[in-house]
Amino acid sequence: MNLGRYILQKTGWYLVALVAAVGLNFLLPRLVPGNPVDVIVSNLTRGGSITGEQQQQIYETYVAEFGLDKPLWEQFFTYLGKVFTGDLGTSFANYPASVNDLVGQALPWSVAVQLPAILIGWVLGNLVGAIAAFRGGNWDRSVFTSSLFLSSMPYYCLSILLLYVLAVVAGVFPVGGAYSLGLTPELSAEFLWDAVSYYWLPFLSLVIVFIGGQAVGMRSMAIYELGGDYVNYARAMGIRDNTITKYIFRNAMLPQITGLALSIGTLVGGALITELVFNYPGVGTLLFNAISQNDYPVIQAITLIITVAVLLANFVVEIVYGFVDPRIRAAKSGEK
């Protein structure tokens, strides 16, 4: 089997997984006891100002809108058609706002705070972990202890701690939100400068924990690799330490690549607690609000996006792994 055929086969399996995930995503809200539209309509009419006739009209509009009066299989194909044309539906809680708009507004905030945190945390964490393993002694002890402490700390604790120390006590950063009141999100220097001051706290609370986790993982892998025969042989041949470190780093980073890809895959789901602590308008906050309001289209859309992103990340990992580790490439392509 050659590499091209392997990729094609993997693509097929991932498509099967995607269809299964989309099916579950469609089915789960519909398995909840009761009709979601009943919940929405009863929420809308809770004030008592709507008559029974109006209530019936609203109900029928929603049922027609979401196709709930049709058989399940027809609903599924309607749903599939909409999903594949990029139409994620209409929000229950924010009717008539489209889910596309809601997610589209929230996603950039989540990506902007998480992607740099994940990438910087991954690079720094792995470097620190590898150096600690290679140098050993006090360097290793102090790096390992502090990394273990940081990675063990629940990130919402660190968020609250940073919020209290840096925002409440020191007043260096704003307490919450993503930008100052009165400003509208736009690509202007004034807005970006303002948003950066709100950006630091959620960014720091994520990146610090991520550095700790990566450093602990990399250190363990690098220590394992340090005992490898190839390290002893390289030393016996007088190869310089920095070259040997590169050998170790390349072998030890293989599992770390998986971690990176999965982190990037799940970032679209938002850093739920961090966003709530800092009142950051990302996907995490949107998901939290949607769950508390039974806003199934939004929940479905976000879980679908997370599913697709994680599948995509896994797929990329499998391909990238083949390029980084020649043994896996050989196994995949059947080469000898």
Place this chain on the structure above:
Amino acid sequence: MSHATTPPAPASAGTKDRSGLLARVTDVRSVYGGGEQDFTAVDGVSLELGEGEILGLAGESGCGKTTLGNTLAMIATPPLYVLSGTLEIDDEVIDLSTLSPADVKRHRPYRGSTVSMLPQGAMNAISPTVRIRSLVHDVMRAHRTGVSKDEALDRARDRLKMLEMPVRVLDSYAHQLSGGMKQRVITVISTLLDPRLLIADEPTSALDVSSQRMLVEMLLAMVEQRIMSGVVFVTHDLPVLSQVSDKLAIMNAGSIVEMGPTRQLVEDPQHPYTKKLLSSVLDPTAETRERGRDRAQGGAPAPAPSTEEAR
């Protein structure tokens, strides 16, 4: 502690020039631990090796052969510490002790060029993510500043051709080579810088008999062609050593108990431990198997001398 009971003697056969002394190793002491609970692995070993000579270092597992090999190759790392010992080679006296990280750094220029290592675990001696050609270049530029990749590869190609090995192995990763080929490729890399002394640590242990023969013949050819000037061949495989080495040193409990020309030592061992070790070798001939059966019918053999008795 005991030293060699037989003084180093010139080798007996072959066309090699063994007029000169290649290396003198004096009073090597290596311990594991480095604290009060030290375990002495090599206890005051001294030996000499002539130009073009192959010295076989034999003994049972755990006797300190590999530790002595690592000490001579200057790759001792904690928890192994070399407390004392010198290696005199090419009019240079190298202090082998590794009591501080500075000592380990001091040894780097000698490793691979003056004294090289053919390791025990050659199967995993190449990083799985590094091509052979990259390793070749890394070895060359570690000792010759500014050497280009092409120059390094040219040298490796010449060496492979000289040893009648396929040049395409340079493009391979370790997993793409068979066990025997991997061992021979490692041998080529280990001797790329024409080291004066090669420490071959159980290079044939993991190989089948035909691969063993190919490797041994290759090593003999390399010594003949003066790619390296001498070999310390560490193994517990006495039949291989009796074929390869000019001189044998028998190690027990960290010390060399007997040393001498191979034929003399095999045919007329003096030390009780050497006798015990030689009598333990399995012989595949029918006559020996018959003797073994007779012994078994006649009762249990007499107990072998203990380590203390042997020393």
